[in-house]
Each structure stands twice: as structure tokens, then as C-alpha cells.
Amino acid sequence: MSNLLENAAKFDGDGDEPIDVHIRRGTITVSDRGPGIDAADAERVFDRFYRADIAHGLPGSGLGLAIVRDVAEAHGGTVFARTRSGGGATVGFTVSPSRLLPAPEADLVTPQDTRG
Incomplete structure (x- = not known):
């Protein structure tokens, strides 16, 4: 997440x-x-280590998004990057549904009577 957020902040122009x-x-x-x-x-x-031409004057080594890909793939997911409608970029990743926390089931929790 931090790599995605840092890239978005770095490339967001004036930051407005x-x-x-x-x-x-x-x-x-x-x-x-x-x-x-x-x-x-x-x-x-x-x-x-890939850096687009536009990134050559900015800080970074070209490892951030490679790390995002490695983590996503380690969790059964994929990565994506595309131009955002209206300008900008959309970058992200998925993880396998099997890696998500299951929804809590109400009937698994039973209240305990602690009055003794």
C-alpha cells in the first residue's frame, strides 16, 4: 500500500x-x-528497476511497483496500471479470495453467563 500511495503523491503534480x-x-x-x-x-x-521517461527526474529506484507485484502474486493476486479517466493514473492489485478474512458468523459467538 505504501508504495502505491507514495507513487501517487510523487506523480500528483502540484498535489492539489x-x-x-x-x-x-x-x-x-x-x-x-x-x-x-x-x-x-x-x-x-x-x-x-524500470522507470518511465517521465520518472527519471524524480526520486526512486524503480523497485516500488515491483515489490507491489511480488506481494500481490505471493497472495494469489495480480497487478494493474492504467490511465485514469479524466487524467492521471490508476494502479493497484488484487489478492486471492482465499487470502481474505472470512465474514464473521453470528452463530459462532455465544454469550457467556458470568453471574455464576
């Missing part, structure tokens, strides 16, 4: 626009209003 974070059913999505992701870079941004 909010960074959107969505978490739903094993999918984490972070969207910014920066320059977006060129289609030619979208497949490579998760490669170790």
Missing part, C-alpha cells in the same frame, strides 16, 4: 487534487491526477 483509494473484495486501487501512464509503459511499470 486528492488521491483516491478504494478497497473492495480483495482489490486495492490508488488513483491520482498526475500525468498518467503511457500505454507503452503500462506493462513494464511493475518490472524491477
Whole structure:
């Protein structure tokens, strides 16, 4: 998560626009209003040490999104990066449903009478 948020903040230009974070059913999505992701870079941004031309003047080593990919894959998921509608980028990952916490079942909890 921190790698996605740091990238969104780094590429968000003047920082006046909010960074959107969505978490739903094993999918984490972070969207910014920066320059977006060129289609030619979208497949490579998760490669170790890959830096798009636009990133060369910014801090970073090109490992952040590779780490995101490694963690997602270790949890049975995938990664994605695309240009955001209206400008910016949307980057995120999924995890396998088997890695999600199960919903609590009300009938598993029984109140205890502690009055003795």
C-alpha cells in the first residue's frame, strides 16, 4: 500500500487534487491526477528497476511497483496500471479470495453467563 500511495503523491503534480483509494473484495486501487501512464509503459511499470521517461527526474529506484507485484502474486493476486479517466493514473492489485478474512458468523459467538 505504501508504495502505491507514495507513487501517487510523487506523480500528483502540484498535489492539489486528492488521491483516491478504494478497497473492495480483495482489490486495492490508488488513483491520482498526475500525468498518467503511457500505454507503452503500462506493462513494464511493475518490472524491477524500470522507470518511465517521465520518472527519471524524480526520486526512486524503480523497485516500488515491483515489490507491489511480488506481494500481490505471493497472495494469489495480480497487478494493474492504467490511465485514469479524466487524467492521471490508476494502479493497484488484487489478492486471492482465499487470502481474505472470512465474514464473521453470528452463530459462532455465544454469550457467556458470568453471574455464576
